[in-house]
Amino acid sequence: MSKTSRTIVTMPATAKKGEILEVRIIVQHDMESGFRHTETGQRVPRDIIRDFRCTYNGAEVFRVELHPAMGANPLIVFTTVATESGTLEFKWSGDNDYASSTTSSLTVT
Amino acid sequence: MPGSNEMSHSDQMLGSPTTPQGSTMLRGNATARLRQVFFPCLLGTLLSLGTLLPFNASSQVDPVGSERQSSYVLMSSDTKAMQDDPTLNPATFAVLDGQVLWQEVAGKKNQSCSSCHGDAAVSMKGVAASYPKVSATGQLLNLEGRINQCL
């Protein structure tokens, strides 16, 4: 089990207005599916990230509902249109009050 | 055949896969041990020195020889694409965790790895791939065992 949960966001820092940007985001999380068993036969309880939201200057542009079938250390590669300069915020939330937030600045010319 | 639906997220090859390099570290240790310890350890020392000589490619010492290859070539194209690009590779987190642990104080001597070994990128280059190996005392050590010896 990792003690930390980092997020790595990869996206361009600058873009032209109207350009479609590719955003890659990967978060460190074991995504315990709830189907595994310990050596003594006890079920390891589910502990997953359930929700991912991307907001662009406060407006939600992309959302994901995650289920146990999402792989560990979830990676999502998606696109968004560069409309204006500002901040993109990426929020993860899940079981056991897991919450994580990362931001990335974008300059649009 | 695997990979016919391959998705090449990024085809940038970020350096060649790690190849095991000659471990000059062990040679230094072996010299120190020769001075300190005597007969029973001489055999073990000779054995470990023998494995170090790069031109000693006799089949008894180095059975793989020129056929040695990185497991990288056996991976499917998706796995290769994941490994090549650190923005896609979940192992990047393990590397970042390791960088934090490198600075952390641990063990009986209350030291961190960096206090003796400095910058890991320089001092530890290629070292992990040389384990497990036989130490100067004739013990078979894996990387964890070697770290335990340090602590």
Add this chain to the structure above:
Amino acid sequence: MTIDRRTFVMGVAAVSVLPSLNAFATVDDATQAVDKILSGQPAKVGRVTLEIPPLVENGNLVTMKVSVQSPMTEADYVRAIHIVAEGNPLPNVVSFFLSPRSGRAVITTRIRLGDSQRVRAIAQMNDGSFWQGDAATLVTLAACTEV
């Protein structure tokens, strides 16, 4: 070596009460999940492409790419993409919710597959219509139940 009858019967009894670890969803469970998404609407085949490697070495991290043909304008865009697996313990895998600000309806992620199976992608457009696509794959090492 002969086993006496008592040992044999006890052995069979022990095996039969083992917890059913492989209680995988059947195709029916997946169909039910899809029906729930569709709520009675038909799902036309087309416009949705689901890319999964045809042979998967490790079901724990299967790269999956879904793309839907759509101009992604205010008038015509993909509202949601749902991924349903026919051979996993639970049929729902992931749901993406897009907007005209997405630019393209192309998403890549990594999922878990527990068995060789067909995976389905259902896309809902802003006008409420549904389109679907699927991909079949062979999984060598199952996720979820193999530690």
